Amino acid sequence: MKRLKPPASPTTAVHGMDDDPVVQGLLVTISQKRLRPGAKLGEDRLAEAFGTTRIHIRQALAHLASRHVVTQIPNRGAFIHTPTWEEAQAIFAARRIxxxxxxxxxxxxxxDRAIEALNAHAAREAADSKNDRWSSLALTADFHVLIAELSGNPVLLEIARGLILRTSLAIATFETPGSHDCSPEAHPDIADLIIARDKVGALAALSHHLGEMEARIRPAGAVADPNDIGAILKDVGIKPMRRRQSHV
Amino acid sequence: MKRLKPPASPTTAVHGMDDDPVVQGLLVTISQKRLRPGAKLGEDRLAEAFGTTRIHIRQALAHLASRHVVTQIPNRGAFIHTPTWEEAQAIFAARRIxxxxxxxxxxxxxxDRAIEALNAHAAREAADSKNDRWSSLALTADFHVLIAELSGNPVLLEIARGLILRTSLAIATFETPGSHDCSPEAHPDIADLIIARDKVGALAALSHHLGEMEARIRPAGAVADPNDIGAILKDVGIKPMRRRQSHV
DNA sequence: AAACGTAAAATTGGCGCCAATTTTACCTGG
DNA sequence: CCAGGTAAAATTGGCGCCAATTTTACGTTT
Known part of the structure; x- marks a missing residue:
């Protein structure tokens, strides 16, 4: 038996490239700062690591490149995007807005559901202090994503997601040596002020919080350390490939 | 003679998919509403129309799909994206922000350069009344892009560009029969208020202007008219292909 | 010994071919 | 005359191969 479908209705189903496992894997790896700006993303290596074909990797890299997360250079390959200082400042300014x-x-x-979600995230972040620093980095970013979700505007949420991810690239590029992405006690304060429906207070706390983040970066801190992605991806749960080794 | 280049510096040159002629051609054609939401974008047809290969078309379509301008359905092809009513409202809300x-x-x-740019655009828009309606549609959108350019924030500009383009998709999908995208006298008013440095006045005029645009769409106005793109692209200056014709 | 130039290896870019699915057209039956 | 089913055509998706460029390694020269 065949089920008949609409003749030419494009609203039936979406492709959903954001749900792609390669894209998601790269995204969380970047948000955890295991892949730093400038890292080379070789197609054959990624294909072997994720267990897919090279064409699939190319599509994922092109998608990430259009989101300004990956920079593609002709005949050179794809790299984790390294923001300029001006771009980093523009990202922070856009995040404030x-x-x-x-x-x-x-x-x-x-x-009630929003309050519950805020409290749930606060509890998760409070119990996270003793986790590995990789997942805690992604968790602090999730708080800002949660606020964007609670806005009820899917377009705003998508924009916020992109800016938050690019912020981690900006911080990784220009951060001063010993600095965290978010001060730990800032998020509960903002959450409480939102729950109390204190607009001016919440806006002031958010602005202060973003100001603290922006104060931790310096224009001269650009690092040129594209460490190899093999050991990183192996830790994420992907089997790496060993091709050859340059001896003495 | 060879010129030596940096070893692995990804900041050398960018790919710049936005400068692609296929992407630009499709973008301006959409902003002019010659391609309406739901229109099928066949790969072979576009490749023949733009004089390139099918792979190039695929890359361009994937790029536009990641910008939510094109919707790709597996084994069905690419279509001009048809926003939902919720998405249309979210786009307008995001544009306000x-x-x-x-x-x-x-x-x-x-x-001074900003003032000159605003006046130049006002003059161009004033002299445009008797042009064809295609280019005037793109011109009214350019005013909003110009404001985003004058913000000095490249990230904000990129976001605004995407939202303005998606607005034309939303209006084309839900517009009531006889309606224009922008009321003609609204742009000079906003420009004058900006030049006068009247923030509250300019913000009020902008909000009113966007409110007028949003008031012209209705949730039931979804059209299902994906007219063929052959005649449209032929008018843009592309040679179409004639494959076969169904006789009587 | 350092630097330049050359050659080999690796990687990306692109084209063509073929399988899988969909769309269309046609034919048959009620 | 309209509905359902079947087959042909068209379109998309994917894989493999090969050219073009880059990167690396090596040998030569000053």
Whole structure:
């Protein structure tokens, strides 16, 4: 038996490249700063690591390149994008705008499920202090994504997701040696102010929080350390390939 | 003679998929509403129309799909994206946020070149009344892009460009029969208020302008008219292909 | 010994071919 | 005359091979 389908209705199903395992794997690896800006993303190596073909890798890399997460250079390959200092400042400025609007919208449409989600994230972040530093980095970023989700605007959420990810690239590029992405106690404060529906307080706390993040980067801190991705991807749960080794 | 180049510095040159002629051609054709939401974008047909290969078309379509301008359905092909009503509302809400911030930033860093650019665009728009309606549609969108450019934030500009383009898709999908994209006299008013450095006035005029645009769409106005792209692309200056014709 | 130039290896880019699915057209049956 | 089913055509998806460029390694020269 065949089920008949609409003749030419493009609203049936979406491709959903964001759900791609290669894209997701690269994204979380970047948000955890295991892949640093400038790292080479070889097609054959990634294909072997993720267990797929080279064409699939190319599509994923092209998708990430259009999101300004990966930079593709003709005949050179794909690299984790290294933001310029001007781009880093622009990302922070854009985050101030987007996230302030998201906080306002989240307070306007605050309900029990939103409060529960904020508390759940606060609990998860409080219990995370003794985890490995990789997952805690992704967790602090998730708080900002959660606020964007609570805004109820899917377009705003998508923009925020991109900016938050690019922020980790900016921080990884220009950070001063000993610095964290987010001060630990800033997120519960913002969450409480949102739950209390204190707009001006929440906006001030958010602005202060983003200011602290921006204060940790310096224009001269650009590192040129594209460490090899083999050992990194192996730790994520992917089997690496060993091709050859340059001897003495 | 060979010129030596940096060893592995990814900041040397960018790929720049946005400069691709296929992407640009499709983008302007969409902003002019010659390609309407739901239109099928066949790979062979586009390759023949633009005079390139099918692989190049695929890359361009994937890029546009990651920007939510094109929807790709597996084994079905690529279509001009048809926003949902919720997405259309979210786009307008996001534009209010982004463009308000852009106007504020533009006023803060206003200089002579910015004033000249605003006046130049106003003059071009005033002299455009008797042009064909295709280019005037793109011109009204350019005004909003110009404001985003004057904000001085390249990230904000990129976000605004995407939202403005997706707005034309939203309007084309849900517009009521006789409606224009922008009321003609709204842009000079906003430009004058920006030049006068009147923030609250410019923000109010912008909000009113976007409100007028949003008021012209209705949730039931979804059209299912994906007219063929052959005649449209032929008019843009591309040679179409004639394959076969179904006789009587 | 350091630097230049050359050659080999590796990687990316692109084209063509073929399988899988969909769309269309046609034919048959009610 | 309309509906359902079947077959042909068209289109997309994917894999493999080969050219072009880059990167690395090595040998030669000053």
């Amino acid at each position: 987007i996230e302030a609007a998201a906080v306002e919208a989240a307070i306007d449409r605050l309900d | 982004i463009e308000a911030a852009a106007v504020e930033a533009a006023i803060d860093r206003l200089d």
